[in-house]
Amino acid sequence: MRHLLADIQSDELTEWMAYEQVTGPLGPDRGDLLHGIRTAVIANAASGKGRKAVPKDFIPKWDHTQSADWQEMLANARALNSRLGGTDFTQGGGRGDAG
Template sequence: MLANISSRELSEWMAYEKITGPLDERLRGDISAGIIAATVSNSAGGKRKAKVSDFLPTWFRRRKTAEEIWQDVIKANTALGGHYRRTYESS
C-alpha cells in the first residue's frame, strides 16, 4: 500500500493518526484495557458509573486548530521527501 500513495497522502494519514490514535486495531489495546478497567471499576460498586472513555488516553491535551494540523502535515510531507507547492486561484 505504501508504494501506491503519495508522500502528501501519507503525511495526512500520519497527522490524522496523531489526533485519533493508532489506526491499526492491533495497536488499539487501549480500548480493550478501557473496557476491562470500566468493568472492574463498575463491579466494585462505586457511586459513579465508570465509562470506557474514562480510561482511554488523551492523545492531545488540547485540540489543535486546522491551521496547526495543516502545518504538521506540511512538515511530515517535507520530512518524507515530498514537496509543497502553494497555489492560488485567480479571481
Template structure:
C-alpha cells in the first residue's frame, strides 16, 4: 500500500499505536525479521562445529532494547511519535 493511501486510511492515533508496538516487539514485516532465520542458521552451524554449549537461535538474535522500559518511558515515546506525526491530544469530555 502506498504511504499516501496508508495515511489517508489510518488515523494518527492508530499509526502511533503501531509504532509503539513495533518499538517493543521489533519489525512487524517478517521480511525484516531475517535475524530469526539467521539465528537458526547460526545456531545450527555452531552446534555442528562442536560449540562448547548447545547454541540456540535466540543466542544470535538482535537485542532490541538493553533494558526494560517503564510504562511512563513507553508513553513518552508514544507521545513523541504522535507529535512527530502531527497528531494532537484530545482531552476526555
C-alpha cells in the first residue's frame, strides 16, 4: 500500500475507484466474482427444484479478524450443503464425527 500511495496521485486513485464502481471489482476480487458466477450456474444446472444458488454463495469472505472454530465451520458447510440439496454422509448425530 505504501508503494501505491507513493507512486500514484490522489486524483488518479479516485479515477480508478470510480472505474471499479462502474466496471466491477479489479484484481483478485473480480476472479472471486467470476468464479462465483460460474459455480452458481453449474450448481443450478445440476440441482432440482428449490432455492437457486447465487454467486454470493460461492464467494469467500476474506475477513480474517475473527477465526471460526471447527464446529462453526462444520455448521457453515452443512448449511451450504443443505441449501444446495446435498446429502450429509457424516455420522454422529451432527457432532462432526466423520465415519
